[in-house]
Structures are given as C-alpha cells and as structure tokens.
Amino acid sequence: MARITYPTPIVEMQGDEMTRILWDWIKEILIEPHVELNCAYFDLGLPERDKTDDGVSLAAAKAIERYGVGVKCATITPNAQRVEEYKLKKMWKSPNGTIRAYLDGTVFREPIVCEGIAPYIPTWTKPITIARHAFGDVYKNCEMRIAGGSDAFLHVTNDDGSDACESIARFEGGGVLQGQYNTDASIESFARSCFTYALDRKRDLWFAAKDTISKIYDGTFRNIFEKLYESEYKEKFEKAGIRYEYSLIDDSVARVIRSDGGMIWALKNYDGDVMSDMVATAFGSLAMMTSVLVSPSGAYEYEAAHGTVTRHYYRYRNGEITSTNPVATVFAWTGALRKRGEKDSVSALCDFADKTENAVRRAIADGFITGDLKALYRKENVTPTVLDSRAFLKKVSEYQ
Numbered sequence: 001m002a003r004i005t006y007p008t009p010i011v012e013m014q015g016d017e018m019t020r021i022l023w024d025w026i027k028e029i030l031i032e033p034h035v036e037l038n039c040a041y042f043d044l045g046l047p048e049r050d051k052t053d054d055g056v057s058l059a060a061a062k063a064i065e066r067y068g069v070g071v072k073c074a075t076i077t078p079n080a081q082r083v084e085e086y087k088l089k090k091m092w093k094s095p096n097g098t099i100r101a102y103l104d105g106t107v108f109r110e111p112i113v114c115e116g117i118a119p120y121i122p123t124w125t126k127p128i129t130i131a132r133h134a135f136g137d138v139y140k141n142c143e144m145r146i147a148g149g150s151d152a153f154l155h156v157t158n159d160d161g162s163d164a165c166e167s168i169a170r171f172e173g174g175g176v177l178q179g180q181y182n183t184d185a186s187i188e189s190f191a192r193s194c195f196t197y198a199l200d201r202k203r204d205l206w207f208a209a210k211d212t213i214s215k216i217y218d219g220t221f222r223n224i225f226e227k228l229y230e231s232e233y234k235e236k237f238e239k240a241g242i243r244y245e246y247s248l249i250d251d252s253v254a255r256v257i258r259s260d261g262g263m264i265w266a267l268k269n270y271d272g273d274v275m276s277d278m279v280a281t282a283f284g285s286l287a288m289m290t291s292v293l294v295s296p297s298g299a300y301e302y303e304a305a306h307g308t309v310t311r312h313y314y315r316y317r318n319g320e321i322t323s324t325n326p327v328a329t330v331f332a333w334t335g336a337l338r339k340r341g342e343k344d345s346v347s348a349l350c351d352f353a354d355k356t357e358n359a360v361r362r363a364i365a366d367g368f369i370t371g372d373l374k375a376l377y378r379k380e381n382v383t384p385t386v387l388d389s390r391a392f393l394k395k396v397s398e399y400q
C-alpha cells in the first residue's frame with residue numbers, strides 16, 4: 001500500500017536516554033511503514049544542545065511557530081550531576097522552558113484512558129485535561145520574614161512619578177510576608193490558548209479561581225476570561241455545542257470529582273500544579289499522560305508528560321531488555337500527525353492517527369501491557385501479559 005504523504009513538515013525534536021531509544025522504535029514499527037514522514041528535524045539530545053550552545057532549542061521553537069506543529073521527545077534538564085556526567089559547558093536551561101517562553105503557550109495535560117486501566121474515581125469515564133497557567137503568581141514571588149514590631153505596606157511607584165500605597169499588616173510579633181503578581185497580557189494569552197484548545201477538542205471549558213476572597217487578583221483572571229469569551233469565542237462555542245463556565249475553585253474540585261470527566265479544567269499556576277498531579281495519579285500512571293503546548297497563535301507542540309526514564313536507560317545500556325511504556329510518546333506522535341492532517345486537510349493522516357491510538361487501546365484492553373501498568377490492570381477474565389518495549393510496539397502494530 002502507498003504510504004501517506006503530506007505537504008508541510010512536522011517539527012521533530014529528538015531527545016535523551018530511554019525515550020530517545022523508544023522514539024526510533026515507534027517511528028520504525030508504528031509510523032514509517034504507513035506514513036512517509038516529512039519532518040524538520042532538531043536533535044535536542046543533551047550532547048547536541050551542548051555543542052550548539054543550546055541554539056538548537058531556540059531554533060526548534062522558531063520552527064514550531066513557522067510550521068505550526070511539533071512533536072518532542074523527553075529531554076534531560078541538566079542539573080549539577082548531569083553537567084558532570086555529560087561534561088557540559090554550562091548548566092543549560094530546560095528546552096521545554098525555552099520553547100514555552102518563545103511560543104508563550106499553555107500546557108494541556110491529558111490522561112490516555114484505556115479499558116483495563118481503571119481510574120481511581122469510578123465515574124471518570126472520559127479524560128480530564130488540565131490547562132495550567134504557567135506564568136507568575138507564587139512561582140514569581142518575593143517573600144520575607146518579618147520581625148515583630150513592624151508595619152508592612154504594598155508600595156507601587158509609577159513611571160509618571162505618582163505612587164500608590166496600601167497597608168498590609170502591623171506585625172506585633174514575627175511573621176512572614178509574600179508578594180506575587182501576574183500580568184494582563186499573560187492571563188489573556190492563557191485564556192486564548194484555553195478557548196482555542198476547547199474548540200479544537202470540542203470539549204467544555206471550566207475555569208476556576210477564588211475571586212470571592214481575592215477580588216482584584218483572581219477577579220482579574222475571571223474578568224479577562226469572561227470578556228474574551230463574550231467578545232470572541234461565545235458564538236464559536238455555541239456553534240460547536242460546548243460550554244464555558246467559571247466557578248469557585250472549591251466548588252469546581254467537588255464537581256470534577258462527581259463528574260464523568262471530559263472537561264478541560266483551566267487553573268491558575270499553583271492550582272494547576274497541584275491538581276495535575278492529583279488527576280494524573282487518579283487516572284493511573286505518569287506513563288499514560290500526554291502533554292500539548294498550545295500557543296495563543298495556534299501552534300501545537302506534542303509530547304509525553306514523563307521524563308527520559310533514566311533508571312530504565314541505565315539498565316538498557318547495560319544490555320538489559322526493559323519494559324518501558326511508550327504509550328504517551330506514541331500519542332505525542334499521533335497527536336502531531338492528526339493536527340498536521342487537520343491543518344493541511346489530509347484526512348488519511350487523521351485516520352491513521354485514530355487507527356494507531358485505537359490499536360494501542362485495543363492491545364491494552366486485550367491484556368498486552370508494559371511493566372508499569374501491571375499493578376493497575378483490572379479486567380475480568382483477562383490476565384495481562386507484560387511485554388518489553390519493542391515487543392509491545394510490535395503487538396500494537398498487529399492491531400493497526
């Protein structure tokens with residue numbers, strides 16, 4: 001059969017360690033027999049980042065903006081130990097951070113729901129996607145310990161020479177103080193990415209904050225979302241048959257737990273940090289979470305939510321055969337191929353992505369899994385078979 005072709009390149013970003021190995025196997029076993037890949041290739045593996053003084057990370061980010069679709073393998077974020085291990089010139093920044101900063105995007109994390117891997121909340125039959133605002137608040141804070149016998153103020157000076165000052169508290173005894181901020185521009189691009197993604201996935205969007213307590217700060221988030229929705233997205237949402245709603249964070253948590261899932265849950269930076277770990281754990285496994293960065297201009301970058309699985313890689317390097325789960329990386333590829341197909345109107349590419357994702361789901365439903373899923377697997381009359389990574393991919397290819 002002729003392989004599927006498409007006109008515009010996908011930005012392919014190779015990575016590190018075990019996921020670098022899985023990456024080549026996924027292409028060889030599941031993709032290249034069916035698709036003639038047209039990729040703008042960037043090697044984001046640590047040796048190449050070091051060689052190019054990390055120029056390759058920024059070049060990849062620019063290519064994603066240009067072509068609109070990228071797929072990224074997990075990469076090492078260097079720390080002191082990695083500087084030693086790889087004899088690096090410098091402790092380079094995380095490529096994800098570089099790409100996110102350049103594209104100004106929002107990260108959406110979504111569990112891959114499969115028969116046999118049951119979420120801890122039995123009513124959750126549909127995935128819950130977390131959209132976490134990745135800028136500001138407590139992550140860009142300024143904090144102090146305050147000695148007793150002090151007065152604390154919030155003081156702002158404006159460029160025109162005027163200023164504003166509010167009293168925060170009188171400290172009779174010792175205490176703590178924290179300042180945090182966000183910007184209208186960042187909140188607006190977060191909101192835009194959320195509305196764009198909800199329309200793209202045809203799923204309801206829930207945004208939650210605490211504007212009853214934080215009337216100006218969280219109130220600004222709520223207002224920016226509402227204003228944009230009313231002026232630019234309401235009609236499109238109604239046409240798509242989806243809803244946007246705002247609720248208080250505590251109410252939202254309770255309603256998410258009682259729901260059957262399926263919503264995109266937009267959260268401020270801290271809430272998103274906490275809730276994404278809760279949702280990921282409740283759905284089963286980090287190895288079954290995908291992640292997509294959506295820029296306000298509509299560029300998409302797909303990847304797995306997990307890292308380079310270093311422990312497995314060291315075993316692999318010693319000649320051991322590992323059972324590392326490739327599913328989230330497979331879904332990163334299918335996500336990118338589907339999006340390319342949509343953008344370029346190549347329906348065969350979208351069908352191929354659907355078919356491959358279904359093949360993964362059916363293989364797992366029939367009990368073919370990797371080692372990490374063994375403890376989670378629950379299906380009547382099925383005793384799961386644990387396969388190594390390559391054997392798992394070969395098994396999936398039989399279902400394609």
Ligand code: NAP
Pocket residue numbers: 073074075076077078096286287303304305306307308309310311312323324325326372
């Ligand atoms: P990790 O690679 O996600 O792995 C942590 C542990 O989770 C593994 O040792 C393994 O547990 C389990 N695991 C994760 N993914 C798995 C998979 N696909 N199949 C089977 N088990 C899986 O996190 P890490 O060890 O903290 O970080 C390793 C490197 O990845 C670091 O250098 C970090 O900088 C990088 N990282 C990159 C990204 C990214 O590029 N987006 C994200 C996070 C981390 P067992 O060993 O118990 O089997």
Ligand code: MG
Pocket residue numbers: 273274277
């Ligand atoms: Mg966290």
